[in-house]
Amino acid sequence: MKYSLFAFILLLSVTAKGQNTIVSGTVTDAQTNQLIPFVTVSFPGTSIGTNTGTSGKYRIETGKTYTQLKFSSVGYKSVIRTIIAGKDQVIHVRMQAEVQTLADVTIHAGKKTRYRNKDNPAVELIRQVIAHKEENRMQSYDYTEYKQYEKLEFSFINVSEKLTQRKLMRPYKFYFDNKDTTSMPGKALLPVYLEEKLTQTYYRKQPEKTKKIVEGEKKVNIINFVDEEGVNTYLNRMYAEVDIYSNNIFLMTNQFLSPISDAAPTFYKFFITDTIEVDGKKMVELSFTPRNGNDLLFEGLIFITLDGHYSVQKARLSTNKNINLNWVRGMSVDLTYEKNPDGRYHLSKSDMKADFGLNKNGQRGIFGERTISYQNYLINHPRPDSIYDGDQLVIKKNALKQGSQFWSDSRGRDTLTKIEAGVYKNIDTLQTIPAYKRTMDIITLVATGFKSFGPIEMGPFGTFYSFNDVEGNRFRVGGRTTTAFSTRYYLEAYGAYGFKDDKFKYLLSAAYSFNNKSIYKFPLSYIKATVQYEAKIPGEEISFAQQDALFLSFTRGVNDKFLYNQYYKLDYVNEFENHFSYSLGFKSWRQTPAGSLYFVNEVNGMPNSVHDVTTSEFSLNLRYAPHEQLVQGKQYRITIPSKYPILNLDYRQSIKGLFGGDYNYKNLLGRLDKRFYFSQLGYADLSVQGSYLFGQVPFPLLSIHQANQTYTYDFHSYNLMNFLEFVSDHYAAAQFEYTPNGFFFNKIPLLKKLKWREVVGIKAIYGGLRDENNPALHPSLFQFPTDQNGISETYTINKTPYLEGSVGIGNIFKVFRIDLVERFTYLDNPHTTRFGIRGSAWFDF
Template sequence: MNFRLLLKTLFVAALSLLYSTFLFAQATVVSGKVIDATDKETLPFVTVSFPGTTIGVTTDNDGKFTLSTSRQLQQVKISFIGYKDMLLNIQPGKTQSLGTISLQRSAQELTEVEIKSGAKVRYRNRENPAVELIRRVIANKAKNSPERYNYVEYLEYDRLQFALSNLSTTLTDKKAFRKYAFLLDNRDSITVPGKTLTPFYLDEKLSQYYYRRNPEAENTIIKGTKKTDLGAFIDADGFGDYLKNMYAKVDIYENNIFLVTKNFLSPISDNSPNYYKFFITDTIVTADSSKLVELSFTPRNTADILFEGKIYVTIDSNYAVQRVKLGVNNHINVNYLEWMNISQDFEKNADGRYHVIKSTTQAEFKTGKKRNGGLVGIRTFSYGNYRINQLPPDTAFTKKQSEDEIDELKKRPDAFWENNRLDKLTGAESKVYSNIDSLTHMKSFQRLADIATLLLAGYKSFGPFEMGPANTFYSFNPVEGLKLRLGGRTTTDLSKRYYFETYLAYGFKDEKWKYFLSGTYSLNNKSIYKFPQHYVRFSFNRDTKVPGAQLQFVQRDNILLSFTRGTNDKYLYNDLYKFDYVREFQNHLSYNFTFRNLKQTPAGSLYYQNNTGRIQDLTTTDATFAFRYAPNEKFYPTKLYRIPIPNKYPIFSVDYTVGINKLFGGQYNYHNLHARIDKRVYLSQLGWADTFIEGGRMFSTVPYPLLNIFRANQSFNYDLYSYNLMNFLEFVSDKYVSINIDQHFQGFFFNKIPLLKKLQWREVASFKAIKGGLSDTNNPALNKSLFQFPVTATGAPITYGLGNEPYMEGSVGVENIFKLLRVDFVRRFSYLDHPEVSPYGFRARVKFEF
């Protein structure tokens, strides 16, 4: 089971479980297509609205629109600059199409527009005044960015809200929902025109920001934080970090804007004219007599990760952006996204340039197009006390807040927020904290949340103890046969200091019991599953292991991993005693110390043998020192793992292991060094690539089970971090360097092919390679005292030392099939003469993504 899937679906799937029987309000829905009455060309950016209200939309690149409201209205208005307004009658409370609407041009044409005779004029960048204007905006971006000033400081208020949209007004009339009336009747019909919102989550933060140009430095001092406590069902901190990653801060001056896990190309990016069509649609004079040009834009390809909307640009030497209105096309290749609106307002500085004073991002997600309601997220940034080129306090760039200080800021009284919010809460928002607190204390909700936790995360809670994970209860393999396992662990309901975890398993073929027991003590009195971790742990594990099988974010006894290809009967029985000390810091530097004693006994077809005969087992005692630095890393926690939320920053890790001979039965002295760099590389419209480079070196003479055994995969699941056509225990090495590239094009090429564009499939490709070797002292063919590489019953080799030729494999594939499935065709390029290897194969992976 892919546990990345679980958290990513949480804010959609969990709420679908809670409100699966909700009925949505009857709405008036109007659709149609607007064209020019003279030349029959479609008209983009035509305003379609309900007269007397603020409810309206603009037509897309094809002239189409859909407008809805829960109010009983009887007319729509169609208006566009240079055309006569049109009023049309509609039937309230019904879904209806107005067909093709022809707008008549007004008698007076804009003087700036040059009308050319002859054939139809196609859009082009050359000699286009709109493109010339956007190029001037691009050329002046550096001048208008805040980093242009020597000093900048301001107060930032960040608010994130999530709400259910368009719940039926009669829902609380039903007996099952009457007890939740206090929550369901708390509605907001103003914030999003045409939508009635029922908020259930609120996250607020007030911060003071400082910037210095030379030497460059910045610092953020948190003044207060407050967020909805969703109870034990959802980790509030991890849930909040994940949602904020989806609704990230928008900077129109950046080339790429990261939202809903995608990189959107900014309309003023350096190469935006290659991807957008621009139109000058209006000129405006502001209250201070400044002239603005309204630039409308739309994607050249409606499925690409692009915006459509309007920006307002000053007509002066700065060519600054003064206002922003962004949306997305209905055909954009983003799953579940119904609509998205971004608005930004700017304020003029004393030098005539502008800074943003308010930025709002709104988006609605739905699991099906036919449903009226969905999940709406709104994130608003408000700015105040803006100061430019004024020397800040001495402590502005040196003050660092401790973990305890940040925790204390979560306890700010209501009066603090009433006096310091830069943007007041709506009536519905102001009730969220108390409503959700009441909800989480209701027994009926706790039972429902308990069921959802079992279905989504695989754990059944019994207060201070929870049983699971459910996907490991049953599995099978060639050595153990049918394997049943039952386990559980304590929760924070028992203690925030002490944690215990255990499982018991039995193999019906080998008739052996396996078990695990651990005890953990939290040194910072915080949950050991949250950041920052600081704990010590003692554990003992007696179980089987496949050499070379390394799993990430999944349990080894997963039933889905029981299905494998080829021969897979090389196992170990391990007895592992382990001590861990883990320490993480707020700056995301961490280190840990591990001391372990491991006894490995070969099983199945695996055996240990040297020149004196068969070896029953191998015992080692070692200590590992590991360091890791992951700037700005955030996590979303599952019941089993903390899964990092990808960002643009590299992650550095290094570990050094020392083997100690004769300590607790250890049989070898050795020194092993390993280092790795991970980086997600964002490539704008070409998507992104997950890359990592790692290397290792064993400095001692040791038997092959202690060498670097490369990660192999003999399941039919596509493994991002393993070699999918390498057999278990196929290669070992005492020195190596490897590279792994997994490229996601996000539909850049498929979006140009009509059928694939409609299916919203996306192309992927990967490349993996290892270059390494085996020194003579660790080669059992030259050093007979070492364990010999295992062979099959017929004498065919199983294990090889990695030679001069690198191991390489690559794949091409399609993802987002049914919005969940990725299928890769994998090709192996080297060492094809090894027995029982496949030169190619198909692998699949289930992954939820937007």
């Protein structure tokens, strides 16, 4: 499941109880009187605390008789104030800065003026930073290399003491005792995921190449039912490396505009708040804030050198409370830079923190932190070409087997705390407890649809029951072997029965893995033989679920034209680390009409009923998805969207007479999928494809365009097209969907508070049918299907393309999306509707 880790964790979040002693107020800078964000407010010596967030305001409560409150923040002297237990009180605090400040900035009191860019010294300064970006980036050097140590950690926040003391939780007491109360003063963190990685990076400017060699990697995860590599990929996508010199920064699967992007003065407000001196060097403290608090923008501070390079020496990026970002109560990124021999600065440390939860004010939730340290910088030191050649990412064979001394040497200044060091041992111990294994089995069943029995797993249970107009009530039971059975040999089978058509369907398959890895995980390398007998809607390839999933049983209109498909297939699949893959296949395929569908042609001028059509088909598929990142589920894999295209080329050839094949034909299909990012204006998804069939064939072998008669919205289907409505032997199609990500709704007062996100899309097919494949001109071909009144229900696309468009509202209650779909052409076809409402649900940030 794409987000099963986070869905499970967030469900464990609970709301804290109200307490008796309540203290609230503001925290300001004693010199500038400005509110200070993210000040830690806690009761000394306890794990109870909060912070001022982005507003500089705080509120803390407790039922215990504490008499002191502590305020602490990086760069400021800590403050301790006396409080009265059991009272509701307001305490405003002024904090003194620890850095040496100069009298270079004068603040004048007077009439408030409207913010503007013109004649604004802060904007002029940021424009100098923008003008010098290229010289300050790593890419300005001909050669750069460095070691990169990173640590990614997720923890539960303030796990309920009552929960840990329950009898059911007693076997896990050793785990709950391993809490961290120092990393976030006022909050107790219980680690559940920890990953470390050491990477050597080489950069060459001409020809440009970045190569990363992973020398060591280790991780543990309390949730053991999800694809570990996929979750790791997704977490690193959420917590991507931050380059402030890039125009856009990817975090939480979204694109944030950098405060020093080329367009920053348009979207941010900038203020010179201080001039400071560090190590004898003068620099400016520049504050920034979004012009619109709902947009995907940061607020915070940047320290800029005044040495002519206008380098960023330090930065703090954070989000405000109004931002249109789901599930994140607060997020911050701290960047620290060190000086190069030539006087410029390179990034030496990045620390990103995020607080996740079901509400904005809860004391419990999830805390995630990714720390990256950059060591051993070497500038303009060329290496042999062999260093830069090959794949961009290389994982050493012994990377997962590095010992404790390796990690001790690699961490440098980022040593593990005692709590973090205990995570590895505690999670390994946890995996051995029978009660924990039983709990994970239940969660696995709910989250993935499979129940494991060691060498085999049963499922998917979402397909156990479904119904349709042809089969009636349908029941299915199946399973497959796991790597516990064998890492070379894999078996899969299911049986299904429809009570209306009184037919048994089945699948039997056997596979051999050439790389001694699972045949369900990247990179695939296997040969597979399959025998299958199944009922199927003609032309349908459900892109987001299995066709017999229960929720797809609910359809609009009549859905009684099916095919019984009997397959004998042999497939060879091979994927490479660069995400190029190819597959070779052979399929003997017999199609028999079912329900109200019939194969009827004319022989000597008389109607003739044909029982089935058989083809023997060879196939070749080529796929290339550069820089692809995957999350692997039990039933399917999901590509994490990125700016890189995905290319598919498919060729099929059927030979008449081979194993009873009835037709000769060739079919060539090409497809491209790509996401385009527009910074603050959101993103767009584009899918284009084209196909051409060579040869004369009946309609079941033509391209049957993918319709959708369910009430869910599907990007890859035509949501107001009926099943089997259009066929072609050549066509070009495009599907386009633009998601501004709330950019326009954020400007409308009511919608701004709801944090809805707008979506607009258009889909088109332009194609046709050559005369040789037109049954009206060649009666020996199967006639197009008709309804009970003899009116044709299948058509060709003539000079007018099929068009439909949609407008939608997403992020309703952070999960749901509703689309109004309109069909623009071929409205005179029977059983068509011009408008439709479609819904979908998706977990996203």
